Amino acid sequence: MAALSLSRKKNSSRNAGVERKNLITVCRFSVKTLIDRSCFETIDDSAPEFLNFASILEQILSHRLKGQLTWFGYESPRSFWDYIRVACSKVPHSCICSIENMENVSSSRAKGRAWIRVALMEKRLSEYITAALRDYKTTRRFYDDGAIVLGEEANMLAGMLLGLNAIDFSFCLKGEGLDGSFPAVIDYTPYLKFTQSSESISSDEEELRTLGSSGSESSTPENIGPPFIMDENSWYNKCKRVEQKYRLALEQKGYLEELVRLREVQLSDSVSKNKLLLQRIKDLDVNHKLEKEQLEYIIVELQDQLKSFQSLGHLSADASLSQISFDPGQSQDENGKHDGSHLSEGKEATPSLLGLCGSLTSVASYKSLASLKSSECLASPTTEMTSPGLTPS
Incomplete structure (x- = not known):
């Protein structure tokens, strides 16, 4: 049992290390794509490169973030804005107070997204991140062990964000990008590269064919002996290479399946929202027709009353004249x-x-x-x- 728990801890630590390395690498790629895109046009909320970068930065700042303990001992989720608000409070001429007092932004996650946009427009995002990482006590209080901001990758993050100061950003702080109800989803497809040529395919087929033939030959009793011992290392290396390629293909398959699942969830949410909007439009149309009919009925009734009042006025005038002449x-x-x-x-x-x-x-x-x-x-x-x-x- 002890050995099993130790292996599990090693696997979890290795997975956490791989996750940190992948996030930092993808962040570097996204910064490069942003810089390349800024050479041709202005970066705003509609740019997919910026949306991907914002999602990656939000994932990095939310990596292994501690929850907030309540009076009852339960741990409620927390956003990275809670950490930035405390760690960057001493930065001179900061935008923390202005973002905290924004009227159209209510949730903590939405305020964090607004802070990313304002910091990019001020060209001070690297400065904010550096100031927050220097406050080690606050960082340690908000994050668990193994977080990116507590490791060596944090210094790399502050350095790579420094290149964004050369870009002129233009954002609107009232758009849908500040909606805190939607999670930050990273799109890895721009950074995936499938460079499997025909030579590699043929080499893989040859390796599999040799493995199959060697397995069939080794099953016969005349091939058991020294040749098997001599080719053991080569067979082991071939098996390792095939296993690595299989794992790589399996990981890509898992990523694509997860991406498809996320897109299906988003599609189902969009379909449900579309149905609600269509039902609301139908209800508004029915209410409009009813109000129109009521107004038409009221107009007809008022016209009838006006005609009756006019006829009564003529009758009263005639009666008064007749009374004057005949009295x-x-x-x-x-x-x-x-x-x-x-x-x-x-x-x-x-x-x-x-x-x-x-x-x-x-x-x-x-x-x-x-x-x-x-x-x-x-x-x-x-x-x-x-x-x-x-x-x-």
């Missing part, structure tokens, strides 16, 4: 009021004057004047002359 008492009272206001200045309002004023406005007032004459309320000259007991002067 002699009201007209007489109104005219009596107006005339009385004029007569009250110096004359006494007598029944004869009221009757006279009424005769000017309506036929009913004329009739009232005639009734007054008949009732001898008015004095006429003919009656005075013909009355008995009076002599003409």
Whole structure:
């Protein structure tokens, strides 16, 4: 059991070493491709070389990063921004405070990605990394043993990032690249090189053929003896070469399968998001149609109400006119009021004057004047002359 645990530890340490070496090598390749791309055009968020470099740097800074212990003893995940924020706090004129106060960036991973972009635009990424690595206590507090930032590769990282100061970057800090919900995926395909020529293929086939023939010959009893001992080293070397090539092909196969799996996951996420967006568009279309129908119904109802109000206005105007023309008492009272206001200045309002004023406005007032004459309320000259007991002067 002890030997098994020791072998497992050796295998894990060897795998960690291989992982560190691969990340540093890929980072060097990505820096070179960025420099080559900058000779022809400006590097922005849409450049695949930059996206790959940002993913590689995020993987390096997140390599064997410790989690944060809570009050209950559980370890919650942590982003590399927590380390950069503390380790680079003493850098003069740093962008740490401005990134920490950004409104459109909320998650810790998104702030770390924004810091990478701002540091590249300031041409100070190597300076930030060097200052963070010098704070060994903070680095030791945030990372486990075997991390890249704790090994010899860290000095190489700061040196290779120094070449990025010659590039003019232009980034937008409001794009989709700052979304902290998406993991950093490294695309190794630009750095893979398949240079297997026909000669190597023929040599592999020859080696396999010789191995098969030697195996078939060694199975016969007459070939057992000194020739087998003499060719043992050559056979062992051939087997080792074939095994190495087989392992290399197996690793490439595993990488391609992992890449296909990641692309399938991304495709399924995109398909699900597309379905949600299509359903949302349908719902919005249905709501728009309903609102349009409701507005059309309201407009028709308001038009009907306006027509009814107009007809009621015409009817009320006609009724008022008919009431004025066919209500002699009201007209007489109104005219009596107006005339009385004029007569009250110096004359006494007598029944004869009221009757006279009424005769000017309506036929009913004329009739009232005639009734007054008949009732001898008015004095006429003919009656005075013909009355008995009076002599003409």
